[in-house]
Amino acid sequence: MPEQQLRMVHPDLEGLPEISVPDGYALRTYRSGDEAAWCEIMNTGIGTDWTAEKCRMELTETEPFMADGCFFATRSGQAVATACAYDVHPEGVSAAQVHMVCAKPAHRGRGLGRLVTLAVLRFMRERGYAAAFLGTDDFRVPAVRTYLGLGFVPDYVEDSHRLRWSAVFAKIGEQPA
Ligand SMILES: CC(C)(COP(=O)(O)OP(=O)(O)OC[C@H]1O[C@@H](n2cnc3c(N)ncnc32)[C@H](O)[C@@H]1OP(=O)(O)O)[C@@H](O)C(=O)NCCC(=O)NCCS
Structure with a gap:
């Protein structure tokens, strides 16, 4: 059985920092027809077989997708990074998933x-969610470091995850909180 993904939670969406867009970039939300550009980003970091059709079926035309919660960083009008809010509620709690960061x-x-x-x-805080969660993998060190820097913490959903998180923190050069 494949190992379950590591899980992180952001337990409190109050007090988030202000947005600061790096020089030369802009930030916008999803527009109809963005699927091809989204795939070009994903195919560099989260899988290799994304097509516009697969993106529609697995993301943009699914119920949890929220167009105004899907963000693109752009450079000279080209989408170069993305992440989206996904409206799924594990165990019925008021949380949503941070999904497809690349x-x-x-x-x-x-x-x-x-x-x-x-x-x-x-976006999640404005929509009234109390918390956020995400799934990630042991080898995604820049991503984990990004999430830690924004206030996410590991959610030890299985005993084996404590050991896996120790190894991740060793790679990052930090200690678990
Ligand atoms: C996740 C991702 C978007 C982050 O990209 P980015 O914003 O350019 O992030 P950076 O490369 O600046 O790295 C973020 C942090 O990790 C640190 N970092 C990067 N590589 C590292 C390494 N090998 N070891 C330790 N720290 C590392 C950076 O120094 C930076 O630290 P800081 O926040 O203290 O400045 C990008 O790595 C990516 O697209 N990865 C592939 C897809 C992916 O893994 N997505 C996440 C799915 S859960």
Whole structure:
């Protein structure tokens, strides 16, 4: 059986920092027809077989998708990073998922992951969600570091996750809170 993804939670969406868009970039929400550009981003970091049709079926035409909770960082009008809020409620709690965070390799190292994730968190707070959660993987060190910097903490959903998180923190060079 494949190992369950690591889980993180953001237990309090009050007091989020202000948005600061890096020089040369802009931030906008989803527009109809963005699927192809979204796939170009995803195929560099979260899978390799995204097509516009698959994106529609698995994301933009699904019930939990919220067009105004799906953000794109753009450069010269081209979408280069994205993240979205996904309206799923584990165990019925007032939380939503931060979903599909990715930046094109040429645009990494500039804080765009933080930008789009923060935009999603602020959207969730405006929509009245109390908390956020996400799934991630042990090898996604820049992503985990981004999430920790925004106030996410590990959610130890299985005993084995404590060990896995220790290894992740060792890679990052930090101790679990
Ligand atoms: C997640 C992602 C969007 C972050 O990109 P980014 O915003 O450019 O992030 P950065 O490369 O600046 O890295 C973020 C942080 O991790 C740190 N970092 C990066 N690589 C690291 C490494 N190998 N070891 C330790 N820290 C590392 C950076 O120094 C930075 O730290 P800071 O917040 O203290 O400045 C990007 O890495 C990506 O698209 N990855 C592939 C898709 C993915 O993994 N998505 C997450 C799915 S859950």
